[in-house]
Amino acid sequence: MNQVLGVIGSPISHSLSPVMHEAAYEELQLNCSYHAFHVESTQLKSAVEGVRSLGLKGINVTIPHKVDVIQYLDHIDPLAEEIGAVNTIVNDQGVLKGYNTDGDGYVYALLQRIGKTLHDKRILIVGAGGAAKGVALCLSKYGVKKMTITNRTSSKAEDLAVICSRYSDTDYLSLEMAQAELAEFDIIINTTSIGMAPNFDQMPLSLENLRKGAFVSDLIYNPYKTKLLIEAENKGSGIMNGVDMFVHQGALAFKKWFNKEAPVQIMKNSVIKHLGGSI
């Protein structure tokens, strides 16, 4: 019997998850289909009940439901609980289990791209919202040399730094100080929406003091290269856009549903093709 999976969110029509997951099912000849479901906040509870009653194998959860969905699940994975957000639900014979694969997806992507350990890296995270929390917590659990959080609202950077300090040496800086001390960092990660279409000319911080050989990454993939990444590349830096994190969070969700490795490269190719990028 065909097994149904999907993603719930609002807006959802531009989600690349169906393209990516269906490419994986085709590659592995799985008798499954993956659909995007538009779900407003007022319908969240009944949508989650629908997953159970209709027997969906699992779903992804995206904006704006990642936090609110937790209350409707039967079991929350400890990492998702700590992050305070769920992006993947497994329907285990009627028991709904919530996970968060965003942060670990980012760490996997970064490790693959850098090709070596992160234990000796000093990392600057720009932003302190939901996306930043998953990425920062997973990086600090992985064990980086030093992590600094910077954010427009400093109090949120401080709160996140306190949480991450449980696992790694983490502090926070004002945006002005982070820009002034940018040469101290090996990896800079933008987790904010600054630079996302249609605001192509915006940057979350100045790269004037970027250290030679530093690596710059952006969670945004629309545009494919943000102004931040274009400037970093012009300065000779290695760069990574949000596609890698998106693909790896999807691959980790796939593994939770099917208990086998996902065809990561096939999934990535399908996303890049859809975005009009070059593989």
Ligand code: ATR
């Ligand atoms: P997400 O789940 O995508 O992380 P979020 O939790 O709303 O979304 O967090 C958005 C992040 O982008 C925050 O760090 C936010 O800064 P504030 O905490 O000061 O609000 C940052 N951000 C968004 N728009 C911004 C802007 N125009 N200038 C500076 N920071 C911005």
